[in-house]
Amino acid sequence: MLEQKLEQLRTLFTEMEQALIAYSGGVDSTLVAKVAYDALGDRALAVTAVSPSLLPEELEDAQIQATEIGIAHKVLQTNEMDNPNYTGNPVNRCYFCKSELHDTLKPLAVQLGYLYVVDGVNADDLRDYRPGIQAAKERGVRSPLAELGITKAEVRQISKQLGLYWWDKPAQPCLSSRFPYGEEITVGKLQRVGRAEIYLRRLGWQNLRVRSEGDTARIELPPEQIKEFVLTTDLQAIISAFQVYGFVYVTLDLEGYRSGKLNQGLIHAQTSLKI
Incomplete structure:
Protein backbone atom coordinates (compact mmCIF):
# COMPACT_ATOMS: atom_id res chain seq x y z
CA MET A 1 0.00 0.00 0.00
CA LEU A 162 13.81 6.57 0.78
CA GLY A 163 16.75 6.94 3.16
CA LEU A 164 16.02 10.53 4.20
CA TYR A 165 17.77 10.92 7.56
CA TRP A 166 15.35 13.62 8.69
CA TRP A 167 12.34 11.26 8.45
CA ASP A 168 11.63 11.63 12.19
CA LYS A 169 12.25 15.38 12.40
CA PRO A 170 9.80 17.01 14.85
CA ALA A 171 7.10 19.20 13.36
CA GLN A 172 8.04 22.89 13.47
CA PRO A 173 5.18 25.21 12.51
CA CYS A 174 5.81 28.94 12.24
CA LEU A 175 6.57 30.81 15.44
CA SER A 176 3.30 32.73 15.24
CA SER A 177 1.55 29.53 16.32
CA ARG A 178 3.02 30.01 19.81
CA PHE A 179 0.63 32.86 20.67
CA PRO A 180 -3.02 32.66 21.78
CA TYR A 181 -5.43 34.06 19.23
CA GLY A 182 -6.05 37.75 19.74
CA GLU A 183 -2.62 38.57 21.16
CA GLU A 184 -0.75 40.87 18.79
CA ILE A 185 2.29 39.37 17.08
CA THR A 186 5.44 41.48 16.81
CA VAL A 187 8.93 40.80 15.53
CA GLY A 188 10.25 41.18 19.07
CA LYS A 189 7.85 38.57 20.43
CA LEU A 190 8.71 36.14 17.64
CA GLN A 191 12.42 36.56 18.31
CA ARG A 192 11.87 36.05 22.04
CA VAL A 193 10.05 32.77 21.49
CA GLY A 194 12.59 31.65 18.90
CA ARG A 195 15.54 32.25 21.20
CA ALA A 196 13.81 30.39 24.03
CA GLU A 197 13.14 27.31 21.89
CA ILE A 198 16.67 27.31 20.50
CA TYR A 199 18.01 27.46 24.07
CA LEU A 200 16.02 24.37 25.10
CA ARG A 201 16.93 22.46 21.95
CA ARG A 202 20.59 23.06 22.61
CA LEU A 203 20.03 21.41 25.99
CA GLY A 204 18.78 18.33 24.14
CA TRP A 205 15.00 18.80 24.26
CA GLN A 206 13.89 18.58 20.63
CA ASN A 207 10.12 18.00 20.50
CA LEU A 208 8.80 21.03 22.36
CA ARG A 209 6.99 24.34 22.19
CA VAL A 210 7.43 27.57 24.11
CA ARG A 211 4.01 29.19 24.17
CA SER A 212 3.92 32.91 24.82
CA GLU A 213 1.07 34.58 26.71
CA GLY A 214 1.83 38.18 27.59
CA ASP A 215 4.96 38.15 29.75
CA THR A 216 4.68 34.41 30.46
CA ALA A 217 6.52 31.59 28.71
CA ARG A 218 4.83 28.18 28.97
CA ILE A 219 7.11 25.27 28.13
CA GLU A 220 5.41 22.24 26.55
CA LEU A 221 7.19 18.89 26.41
CA PRO A 222 5.93 15.38 25.62
CA PRO A 223 4.19 14.16 28.82
CA GLU A 224 6.64 11.28 29.27
CA GLN A 225 9.57 13.73 29.38
CA ILE A 226 8.20 16.16 31.97
CA LYS A 227 9.53 14.30 35.02
CA GLU A 228 13.00 13.92 33.49
CA PHE A 229 13.01 17.62 32.57
CA VAL A 230 12.20 18.69 36.14
CA LEU A 231 14.71 16.31 37.72
CA THR A 232 17.67 16.77 35.37
CA THR A 233 17.49 20.35 34.13
CA ASP A 234 18.86 23.45 35.85
CA LEU A 235 15.50 25.17 36.13
CA GLN A 236 16.96 28.37 37.55
CA ALA A 237 19.32 28.66 34.59
CA ILE A 238 16.34 28.33 32.23
CA ILE A 239 14.40 30.98 34.12
CA SER A 240 17.37 33.35 34.01
CA ALA A 241 17.89 32.79 30.28
CA PHE A 242 14.22 33.31 29.47
CA GLN A 243 14.16 36.51 31.53
CA VAL A 244 17.11 37.81 29.52
CA TYR A 245 15.05 37.14 26.39
CA GLY A 246 12.26 39.29 27.83
CA PHE A 247 9.90 36.94 29.64
CA VAL A 248 8.91 37.74 33.23
CA TYR A 249 7.40 34.38 34.17
CA VAL A 250 8.41 30.87 33.11
CA THR A 251 6.01 27.94 33.55
CA LEU A 252 5.79 24.25 32.61
CA ASP A 253 2.60 22.89 31.05
CA LEU A 254 1.67 19.80 33.09
CA GLU A 255 -0.59 18.46 30.33
CA GLY A 256 2.40 18.34 28.01
CA TYR A 257 2.90 19.08 24.34
CA ARG A 258 0.07 18.39 21.95
CA SER A 259 0.08 19.59 18.36
CA GLY A 260 -2.57 22.20 17.64
CA LYS A 261 -3.34 22.79 21.31
CA LEU A 262 -4.25 26.43 20.74
CA ASN A 263 -6.89 25.28 18.27
CA GLN A 264 -8.89 23.40 20.90
CA GLY A 265 -12.37 24.77 20.98
CA LEU A 266 -12.07 26.09 17.43
CA ILE A 267 -12.41 22.88 15.42
CA HIS A 268 -16.19 22.85 15.60
CA ALA A 269 -16.38 26.53 14.69
CA GLN A 270 -14.32 26.39 11.53
CA THR A 271 -17.26 25.77 9.21
CA SER A 272 -18.89 29.02 10.29
CA LEU A 273 -15.74 31.15 10.15
CA LYS A 274 -15.95 34.00 7.66
CA ILE A 275 -12.82 35.26 5.93
Whole structure:
Protein backbone atom coordinates (compact mmCIF):
# COMPACT_ATOMS: atom_id res chain seq x y z
CA MET A 1 0.00 0.00 0.00
CA LEU A 2 2.81 2.39 0.92
CA GLU A 3 4.79 1.55 -2.20
CA GLN A 4 1.65 2.09 -4.26
CA LYS A 5 1.17 5.58 -2.82
CA LEU A 6 4.81 6.45 -3.48
CA GLU A 7 4.44 5.32 -7.09
CA GLN A 8 1.26 7.38 -7.42
CA LEU A 9 3.15 10.39 -6.09
CA ARG A 10 5.90 9.90 -8.65
CA THR A 11 3.34 9.54 -11.42
CA LEU A 12 1.54 12.70 -10.31
CA PHE A 13 4.73 14.73 -10.66
CA THR A 14 5.62 13.13 -13.98
CA GLU A 15 2.22 14.21 -15.30
CA MET A 16 2.76 17.76 -14.01
CA GLU A 17 5.98 18.05 -16.07
CA GLN A 18 7.11 21.08 -14.00
CA ALA A 19 6.58 22.07 -10.36
CA LEU A 20 7.53 24.80 -7.91
CA ILE A 21 7.42 23.49 -4.36
CA ALA A 22 6.50 25.68 -1.37
CA TYR A 23 9.31 24.24 0.71
CA SER A 24 9.60 24.93 4.44
CA GLY A 25 12.16 22.22 5.21
CA GLY A 26 9.64 20.24 7.27
CA VAL A 27 9.30 16.52 6.70
CA ASP A 28 6.19 16.90 4.50
CA SER A 29 7.40 19.51 2.02
CA THR A 30 10.83 17.87 1.94
CA LEU A 31 9.32 14.55 0.86
CA VAL A 32 7.38 16.42 -1.82
CA ALA A 33 10.61 18.10 -2.95
CA LYS A 34 12.47 14.77 -3.00
CA VAL A 35 9.87 12.93 -5.09
CA ALA A 36 9.39 15.93 -7.39
CA TYR A 37 13.13 16.11 -8.03
CA ASP A 38 13.39 12.36 -8.65
CA ALA A 39 10.57 12.61 -11.20
CA LEU A 40 11.38 15.96 -12.81
CA GLY A 41 15.04 16.74 -12.19
CA ASP A 42 15.82 20.36 -13.04
CA ARG A 43 12.16 20.99 -13.85
CA ALA A 44 11.46 21.02 -10.09
CA LEU A 45 12.30 24.01 -7.90
CA ALA A 46 12.04 24.30 -4.10
CA VAL A 47 11.34 27.78 -2.72
CA THR A 48 11.58 28.73 0.95
CA ALA A 49 9.89 31.86 2.23
CA VAL A 50 11.81 33.74 4.91
CA SER A 51 10.18 36.01 7.49
CA PRO A 52 10.51 36.68 11.24
CA SER A 53 8.21 33.71 11.93
CA LEU A 54 10.81 31.23 10.60
CA LEU A 55 13.61 30.11 12.89
CA PRO A 56 17.06 30.67 11.30
CA GLU A 57 17.86 27.05 12.15
CA GLU A 58 14.87 25.93 10.07
CA LEU A 59 16.16 27.81 7.04
CA GLU A 60 19.57 26.23 7.53
CA ASP A 61 17.96 22.76 7.70
CA ALA A 62 15.98 23.47 4.55
CA GLN A 63 19.13 24.46 2.67
CA ILE A 64 21.04 21.39 3.85
CA GLN A 65 18.19 19.03 2.96
CA ALA A 66 17.73 20.59 -0.48
CA THR A 67 21.43 20.08 -1.15
CA GLU A 68 21.17 16.44 -0.03
CA ILE A 69 18.23 15.88 -2.37
CA GLY A 70 19.89 17.73 -5.24
CA ILE A 71 16.92 19.97 -6.01
CA ALA A 72 17.42 23.61 -7.02
CA HIS A 73 16.56 25.83 -4.05
CA LYS A 74 15.58 29.46 -3.95
CA VAL A 75 14.99 31.69 -0.89
CA LEU A 76 12.71 34.70 -0.95
CA GLN A 77 11.26 37.18 1.54
CA THR A 78 7.58 37.41 2.47
CA ASN A 79 6.00 40.36 4.25
CA GLU A 80 3.06 39.05 6.24
CA MET A 81 4.22 41.17 9.20
CA ASP A 82 3.12 44.24 7.21
CA ASN A 83 -0.47 43.01 7.22
CA PRO A 84 -2.51 43.97 10.34
CA ASN A 85 -4.89 41.11 9.54
CA TYR A 86 -1.95 38.82 10.29
CA THR A 87 -0.27 40.61 13.19
CA GLY A 88 -3.61 41.08 14.93
CA ASN A 89 -3.58 37.28 15.27
CA PRO A 90 -7.23 36.41 14.56
CA VAL A 91 -8.31 32.78 14.53
CA ASN A 92 -7.80 32.71 10.76
CA ARG A 93 -4.31 34.23 10.94
CA CYS A 94 -2.86 31.44 8.81
CA TYR A 95 -5.17 32.42 5.96
CA PHE A 96 -3.36 35.75 5.64
CA CYS A 97 0.07 34.13 6.01
CA LYS A 98 -0.57 31.63 3.22
CA SER A 99 -2.18 34.34 1.09
CA GLU A 100 1.06 36.34 1.32
CA LEU A 101 3.13 33.24 0.62
CA HIS A 102 1.27 32.16 -2.49
CA ASP A 103 0.73 35.69 -3.78
CA THR A 104 4.55 35.80 -3.76
CA LEU A 105 5.15 32.31 -5.18
CA LYS A 106 2.60 32.40 -7.99
CA PRO A 107 4.15 35.34 -9.91
CA LEU A 108 7.56 33.70 -9.49
CA ALA A 109 6.21 30.44 -10.92
CA VAL A 110 4.71 32.30 -13.88
CA GLN A 111 7.94 34.24 -14.43
CA LEU A 112 10.07 31.08 -14.41
CA GLY A 113 7.62 29.04 -16.45
CA TYR A 114 6.49 26.55 -13.80
CA LEU A 115 3.01 25.23 -14.46
CA TYR A 116 2.21 24.21 -10.90
CA VAL A 117 2.81 25.41 -7.35
CA VAL A 118 2.56 22.56 -4.85
CA ASP A 119 2.79 22.37 -1.07
CA GLY A 120 3.32 19.77 1.66
CA VAL A 121 -0.20 19.60 3.09
CA ASN A 122 -0.93 15.98 4.03
CA ALA A 123 -4.18 14.09 4.55
CA ASP A 124 -4.14 14.60 8.33
CA ASP A 125 -3.95 18.37 7.88
CA LEU A 126 -7.37 18.32 6.24
CA ARG A 127 -8.86 17.09 9.53
CA ASP A 128 -7.37 19.93 11.60
CA TYR A 129 -8.27 23.61 11.62
CA ARG A 130 -6.00 24.99 8.89
CA PRO A 131 -7.38 28.19 7.32
CA GLY A 132 -4.17 28.50 5.31
CA ILE A 133 -5.30 25.56 3.19
CA GLN A 134 -8.22 27.62 1.93
CA ALA A 135 -5.87 30.45 0.88
CA ALA A 136 -3.72 28.00 -1.05
CA LYS A 137 -6.71 26.41 -2.80
CA GLU A 138 -8.02 29.83 -3.83
CA ARG A 139 -4.71 30.41 -5.62
CA GLY A 140 -4.68 27.10 -7.43
CA VAL A 141 -2.00 25.44 -5.29
CA ARG A 142 -1.96 21.65 -5.36
CA SER A 143 -1.32 19.38 -2.38
CA PRO A 144 -0.06 16.04 -3.74
CA LEU A 145 0.14 14.30 -0.36
CA ALA A 146 -3.43 15.22 0.55
CA GLU A 147 -4.68 14.38 -2.96
CA LEU A 148 -3.35 10.85 -2.59
CA GLY A 149 -4.50 10.41 1.02
CA ILE A 150 -0.96 10.24 2.41
CA THR A 151 -0.97 10.79 6.18
CA LYS A 152 1.74 12.24 8.41
CA ALA A 153 2.73 8.76 9.61
CA GLU A 154 3.00 7.59 5.99
CA VAL A 155 5.10 10.65 5.12
CA ARG A 156 7.57 9.56 7.78
CA GLN A 157 7.48 5.93 6.66
CA ILE A 158 8.07 6.81 3.02
CA SER A 159 10.83 9.26 3.95
CA LYS A 160 12.56 6.57 5.99
CA GLN A 161 12.15 4.08 3.15
CA LEU A 162 13.81 6.57 0.78
CA GLY A 163 16.75 6.94 3.16
CA LEU A 164 16.02 10.53 4.20
CA TYR A 165 17.77 10.92 7.56
CA TRP A 166 15.35 13.62 8.69
CA TRP A 167 12.34 11.26 8.45
CA ASP A 168 11.63 11.63 12.19
CA LYS A 169 12.25 15.38 12.40
CA PRO A 170 9.80 17.01 14.85
CA ALA A 171 7.10 19.20 13.36
CA GLN A 172 8.04 22.89 13.47
CA PRO A 173 5.18 25.21 12.51
CA CYS A 174 5.81 28.94 12.24
CA LEU A 175 6.57 30.81 15.44
CA SER A 176 3.30 32.73 15.24
CA SER A 177 1.55 29.53 16.32
CA ARG A 178 3.02 30.01 19.81
CA PHE A 179 0.63 32.86 20.67
CA PRO A 180 -3.02 32.66 21.78
CA TYR A 181 -5.43 34.06 19.23
CA GLY A 182 -6.05 37.75 19.74
CA GLU A 183 -2.62 38.57 21.16
CA GLU A 184 -0.75 40.87 18.79
CA ILE A 185 2.29 39.37 17.08
CA THR A 186 5.44 41.48 16.81
CA VAL A 187 8.93 40.80 15.53
CA GLY A 188 10.25 41.18 19.07
CA LYS A 189 7.85 38.57 20.43
CA LEU A 190 8.71 36.14 17.64
CA GLN A 191 12.42 36.56 18.31
CA ARG A 192 11.87 36.05 22.04
CA VAL A 193 10.05 32.77 21.49
CA GLY A 194 12.59 31.65 18.90
CA ARG A 195 15.54 32.25 21.20
CA ALA A 196 13.81 30.39 24.03
CA GLU A 197 13.14 27.31 21.89
CA ILE A 198 16.67 27.31 20.50
CA TYR A 199 18.01 27.46 24.07
CA LEU A 200 16.02 24.37 25.10
CA ARG A 201 16.93 22.46 21.95
CA ARG A 202 20.59 23.06 22.61
CA LEU A 203 20.03 21.41 25.99
CA GLY A 204 18.78 18.33 24.14
CA TRP A 205 15.00 18.80 24.26
CA GLN A 206 13.89 18.58 20.63
CA ASN A 207 10.12 18.00 20.50
CA LEU A 208 8.80 21.03 22.36
CA ARG A 209 6.99 24.34 22.19
CA VAL A 210 7.43 27.57 24.11
CA ARG A 211 4.01 29.19 24.17
CA SER A 212 3.92 32.91 24.82
CA GLU A 213 1.07 34.58 26.71
CA GLY A 214 1.83 38.18 27.59
CA ASP A 215 4.96 38.15 29.75
CA THR A 216 4.68 34.41 30.46
CA ALA A 217 6.52 31.59 28.71
CA ARG A 218 4.83 28.18 28.97
CA ILE A 219 7.11 25.27 28.13
CA GLU A 220 5.41 22.24 26.55
CA LEU A 221 7.19 18.89 26.41
CA PRO A 222 5.93 15.38 25.62
CA PRO A 223 4.19 14.16 28.82
CA GLU A 224 6.64 11.28 29.27
CA GLN A 225 9.57 13.73 29.38
CA ILE A 226 8.20 16.16 31.97
CA LYS A 227 9.53 14.30 35.02
CA GLU A 228 13.00 13.92 33.49
CA PHE A 229 13.01 17.62 32.57
CA VAL A 230 12.20 18.69 36.14
CA LEU A 231 14.71 16.31 37.72
CA THR A 232 17.67 16.77 35.37
CA THR A 233 17.49 20.35 34.13
CA ASP A 234 18.86 23.45 35.85
CA LEU A 235 15.50 25.17 36.13
CA GLN A 236 16.96 28.37 37.55
CA ALA A 237 19.32 28.66 34.59
CA ILE A 238 16.34 28.33 32.23
CA ILE A 239 14.40 30.98 34.12
CA SER A 240 17.37 33.35 34.01
CA ALA A 241 17.89 32.79 30.28
CA PHE A 242 14.22 33.31 29.47
CA GLN A 243 14.16 36.51 31.53
CA VAL A 244 17.11 37.81 29.52
CA TYR A 245 15.05 37.14 26.39
CA GLY A 246 12.26 39.29 27.83
CA PHE A 247 9.90 36.94 29.64
CA VAL A 248 8.91 37.74 33.23
CA TYR A 249 7.40 34.38 34.17
CA VAL A 250 8.41 30.87 33.11
CA THR A 251 6.01 27.94 33.55
CA LEU A 252 5.79 24.25 32.61
CA ASP A 253 2.60 22.89 31.05
CA LEU A 254 1.67 19.80 33.09
CA GLU A 255 -0.59 18.46 30.33
CA GLY A 256 2.40 18.34 28.01
CA TYR A 257 2.90 19.08 24.34
CA ARG A 258 0.07 18.39 21.95
CA SER A 259 0.08 19.59 18.36
CA GLY A 260 -2.57 22.20 17.64
CA LYS A 261 -3.34 22.79 21.31
CA LEU A 262 -4.25 26.43 20.74
CA ASN A 263 -6.89 25.28 18.27
CA GLN A 264 -8.89 23.40 20.90
CA GLY A 265 -12.37 24.77 20.98
CA LEU A 266 -12.07 26.09 17.43
CA ILE A 267 -12.41 22.88 15.42
CA HIS A 268 -16.19 22.85 15.60
CA ALA A 269 -16.38 26.53 14.69
CA GLN A 270 -14.32 26.39 11.53
CA THR A 271 -17.26 25.77 9.21
CA SER A 272 -18.89 29.02 10.29
CA LEU A 273 -15.74 31.15 10.15
CA LYS A 274 -15.95 34.00 7.66
CA ILE A 275 -12.82 35.26 5.93
